[in-house]
Amino acid sequence: MRRRYAVGLVSALLVTLCAPATAVSAASSSGDAPAPRTHSAASAPSAAGRHQVITWGASMDRQGEGPRDRSYRAVVRTSVGGTGVRVRLSNAFGDQPVTFDSVYAGKRKEGAELVGGSNRPLTFGGAGSVTVPPGESVVSDPLSGRLAAQSDLVVSYHVLSAGGPSTGHGMAMQTSYATAGNHTAEESATSWTDRTGSWYYLDAVSVETDRDTGAVVALGDSITDGWQSSTDTNRRWPDYLSRRLQSATGIGVKGVANEGISGNKVLADGAGQSALNRLQRDVLSQPGVRTVLLFEGINDIKAHSGVTVDDMIAGYREIVERAHAAGKCVVGGTVLPFKGWSEYDPEAEAVRQGVNAFIRTSGELDGVADFDRMLRSPYDQEKLLPVFDGGDRLHPNDKGMQAMADAVDLKSLRCDR
Template sequence: MAAAPPTSPAKPAHQVVTWGASADRQGEAPRDRSYRMVVRTSAGGTGTRVHLSNAFGDQPVTFDSVYAGKRREGAQLVPGSNRPLTFGGGGSVTVAPGDSVFSDPLSGRLTAQSDLVVSFHVLSAGGPSTGHGMAMQTSYATAGNHSAEEGAESWTDRTGSWYYLDAVSVEKDRRTSAVVALGDSITDGWQSSSDTNRRWPDYLSRRLQSATGSGIKGVANEGISGNKVLEDGAGVSALNRLDRDVLSQPGVSTVFLFEGINDIKSHSGVSVEEMVAGYREIIARSHAVGTCVVGATVLPFKGWSEFDPESEAVRQGVNAFIRTSGELDGVADFDKMLRSPYDQERLLPFFDGGDHLHPNDKGMQALADAVDLRSLECDR
């Protein structure tokens, strides 16, 4: 009898991030509490994995029951959709301080542009918790372990934050990749309508799902309100969180850099040269791992309380670098798209969310529409 031909080892699954939110330090971490986190997918796929983070904790966190299901409405799930997740084959996992963990892949298909609900019970915790403060999405919490329940009755506490969950990925073919938006409150979605997925990365995601010529289908929103490029403060700076929040995301092929207004308007004396040096470091570190970088110009903010001619001069210098340096793989001119033709230091009132800094829903959509989808893909 002839020997059977040797079998080729199975290729590892190609994971692509379908949702993400930057981890940050939150309040005291209670024990014996369940969380029901509602997130919006971008790319659809199989083999769903969730990523739980204890990046800012100083004590171990034990998750003894983690489920993923499809939302029907509010905290209620589609009957039969809530299924347990495992970690290394076990139903519970303890995450050390500063660490994080991916679940095992879940069988079945996760639909693009759908509400995924990840429910988990925190058996033991303490010290600061890890999460994302400004979700612009209602999620739920409750005392005790109710993660396996599909009904909404036990989920009495509402929250506008995400806790512990900071990414979800799916298996896709190797031609599919993701773009990760690195930004501040504008990317985080402030002044967009809550519970409607009208942040500009959401609009970009919808464009990408319907685009036949693009292999980029995953979108992760890694914006933090108040975040800066150069200095820690409202969240770890863009430079210091680039690896964790952006370059480590599964399947990322493109970094979308839209950040700098908080450095510029803070009256810290930051110069154009310092901002450009920060951008160049992000570009160099991203290129070093084969990732494209698209940069967006900084929006006008005249009318905001911190506006002054000195800050405006820095903004103009930064935007000149973004537009003309040639060091980025692509440019999205957000400034040109949203500024007033009558006073180019101001947002056009039609796009102004009311504070002269953050765009409204129409402005968020205009930002996404200003992105040339072809610019998101480069030869690296």
């Protein structure tokens, strides 16, 4: 949902490179809207008992025109650690090919500066350059060495040629950097003078880990995206959930991917493709995903669009059915109260209550994260508890984000499918 506003050691991260020389293309299936084809670089098979798991993700949308001869330095926070780091670059919303002629990954020291000796080139089918056609994405060859959990990975890439709309994630709640020309190999911050609050083209990072380890994807709107949490501090509720999972024992789910888009809806495109239309690209195509934590609906409900409880349930059911068909568990997050927000009215509140009753009692989901019960006021259950309110009666603050993560039963994130 979108608030109205103007808009240790180096070896612990990356040790050495492994750049296989061949490539293979794979097409992903789609739901209601086409998912971009993903070209995956082939590598030596994973060791017995190991597989690839997403450690970071961001949902993509159409952005402004993409300039050529520009470098981006994206700062991302890992969840699960592992070896064989791969990145996925997306041109899902472009209408022209995008050429990346230099892509590096390293460990952040501070700001745009990297830890000395950590910055290493990535390859794609053994080549240092790759062109991504419109509507498609590409996955890099793996890097040998280990990427630590809960660390700041920096992916630097130079766009040699582009044009038309770019692909990116508008509201990152994280400062990244950009500059003219190719400065991807540089570890200093000298050239990286342009600051940006968005991620461009980079939509996923994965690692190789044991087959007992999987990931959860948070599919949501601006609350999941982190609006009203503190910028550059990783205090979105999926970040808090990631830290809980890393410290938990006996829980096989360690990876967390945040696939929230501000303003997003379950049923209708607008602020990004709807949850239904982006489910394949943002969730089901990601490696190692065990569970979808579905937390969407407030933007459909408060939009005065005539959406009914039955409409919302039909949308949830389709997501659940498609996720189950792909062998994924689905945990439903109850919709938070929003009395005091400008679009609140009793009719919308009735729909919210009906949706939450379905999530809690239908038995069609594999688990429930009762965010509503955790964050609502005991004095007026249609309102957020003030200590959790970010100030607009809709978005939780840092304390509210942590409370949401605490409301998730970690055992529910792995079901028998």
